[in-house]
Amino acid sequence: xxxxxxxxxxxxxxxxxxxxxxxxxxxxxxxxxxxxxxxxxxxxxxxxxxxxxxxxxxxxxxxxxxxxxxxxxxxxxxxxxxxxxxxxxxxxxxxxxxxxxxxxxxxxxxxxxxxxxxxxxxxxxxxxxxxxxxxxxxxxxxxxxxxxxxxxxxxxxxxxxxxxxxxxxxxxxxxxxxxxxxxxxxxxxxxxxxxxxxxxxxxxxxxxxxxxxxxxxxxxxxxxxxxxxxxxxxxxxxxxxxxxxxxxxxxxxxxxxxxxxxxxxxxxxxxxxxxxxxx
Ligand code: BJW
Numbered sequence: 001x002x003x004x005x006x007x008x009x010x011x012x013x014x015x016x017x018x019x020x021x022x023x024x025x026x027x028x029x030x031x032x033x034x035x036x037x038x039x040x041x042x043x044x045x046x047x048x049x050x051x052x053x054x055x056x057x058x059x060x061x062x063x064x065x066x067x068x069x070x071x072x073x074x075x076x077x078x079x080x081x082x083x084x085x086x087x088x089x090x091x092x093x094x095x096x097x098x099x100x101x102x103x104x105x106x107x108x109x110x111x112x113x114x115x116x117x118x119x120x121x122x123x124x125x126x127x128x129x130x131x132x133x134x135x136x137x138x139x140x141x142x143x144x145x146x147x148x149x150x151x152x153x154x155x156x157x158x159x160x161x162x163x164x165x166x167x168x169x170x171x172x173x174x175x176x177x178x179x180x181x182x183x184x185x186x187x188x189x190x191x192x193x194x195x196x197x198x199x200x201x202x203x204x205x206x207x208x209x210x211x212x213x214x215x216x217x218x219x220x221x222x223x224x225x226x227x228x229x230x231x232x233x234x235x236x237x238x239x240x241x242x243x244x245x246x247x248x249x250x251x252x253x254x255x256x257x258x259x260x261x262x263x264x265x266x267x268x269x270x271x272x273x274x275x276x277x278x279x
Contacts, residue, residue, distance in 0.1 A: 052131040054276075055207075055214040055241075056122060057232055059138045061221020061248055065266040066113040066143055072223050087196045092164070096178035096191070103192040104175050107158040110141040111174070118220070118269035119147035126150060128277045134210045136203075138222060138229050140194055154201040154229065160193030169193055201228065211235040216242045218272075221265050224251035233257060246272060 060070035070076045085091040086102040115123075126133040126149050136152045137144055142159055144151040156162075161172040161180070168184035172193070180190035195201045211217065217236030224230040233243050233256040245257040246268045254260060261268045 051215045053134065053210065053214040054129065054131065054216045054218065055134040055136065055210045056218045056220060057136050057222060057229060058220045059222025062118050062265045063139055063141055063143055064221065065116045065264060068109060068113050068141055072225060083197065088198060089196055092191055100176050100178055103158060103194065107174060110158050113141065113143065115143040115147035116266045118265040119143045121270040121273040123148035125273045125276060134214070136207050152203045152207065154203060154207060156194040156202065161190050162193040163187065163189050164191045165189040204228065208235060212239050214241050218244045218246065220246045220269060222251060224253035
């Protein structure tokens with residue numbers, strides 16, 4: 001399997017599922033606690049404090065209202081497909097056709113979907129904010145780009161193919177199969193350009209560098225179950241950044257966030273962006 005990313009990632013993450021007690025609390029309780037305990041960063045902006053860089057992490061929840069399934073929600077993708085079969089290199093080795101079929105299906109669904117108002121709002125924020133807005137997504141769909149945003153795809157993209165033999169990457173056809181020859185080495189070793197469990201996500205050095213000097217870190221529509229993304233909030237906290245979670249319900253890492261907003265992303269994200277950009 002070809003090496004992914006830089007290979008020099010420092011995965012200083014906390015223990016998994018350390019915040020179960022928080023995740024069992026009601027969203028309203030948590031939102032209330034955070035509202036009472038913390039200074040609202042939108043107020044900080046309005047009061048003129050320097051806010052030069054915002055780093056935003058998105059997950060499957062931001063595309064839910066575009067009709068794309070999440071992974072861990074009831075009836076999510078992992079309720080219908082075994083992770084080991086479709087999202088590990090071992091699963092691919094055991095049954096490459098099954099894996100190609102899974103991602104062909106996902107690619108077809110993603111092509112039919114359209115960006116929703118949350119994708120639109122983040123693209124607008126990138127244009128309107130006077131500093132930098134770094135958008136990192138775990139999603140493999142292209143809805144952020146189709147809304148007009150510049151995005152880092154840490155878990156790869158449905159739009160890409162990868163040679164399992166030589167590591168070449170190229171734009172994917174809508175339908176792929178294991179026998180497709182690699183345009184670089186000609187071997188029949190095509191796989192989706194997706195980061196599976198046990199593989200190194202893309203652009204980690206760049207993502208951690210931004211976490212080291214951002215003023216605000218926001219996580220939107222992600223369960224906080226998958227590392228290294230689930231550990232980003234701790235890196236942001238260590239750098240002294242303000243943090244906010246926007247989600248349908250509290251994630252596994254909710255207790256690390258200074259602020260929270262709960263509700264459908266298509267409502268909470270435009271409202272949050274409007275607070276950030278007005279005034
Ligand atoms: C809404 C909403 C609405 C719904 N509005 N919100 C122990 C310690 C530390 C790490 C590990 C460990 N054991 C194993 C690991 C590593 C492993 C890992 O994290 N495993 C855990 C599961 C235990 N991670 C990895 O292997 C990663 N690589 C890595 O660590 O490399 C370093 C390394 C390499 C080699 C050796 C050792 C270390 C790679 C992870 C790859 C993840 N890949 C997947 C599938 C591929 C992409 C695809 O097919 O699409 O990526 S898994 C899947 O989960 C997908 C997602 O990107 C990822 C995250 O899911 P996400 O986006 O959070 O979705 P959900 O469904 O979980 O949550 C949806 C959320 O939205 C929920 O909160 C809802 O409430 C919310 N929501 N509707 C707003 N309308």
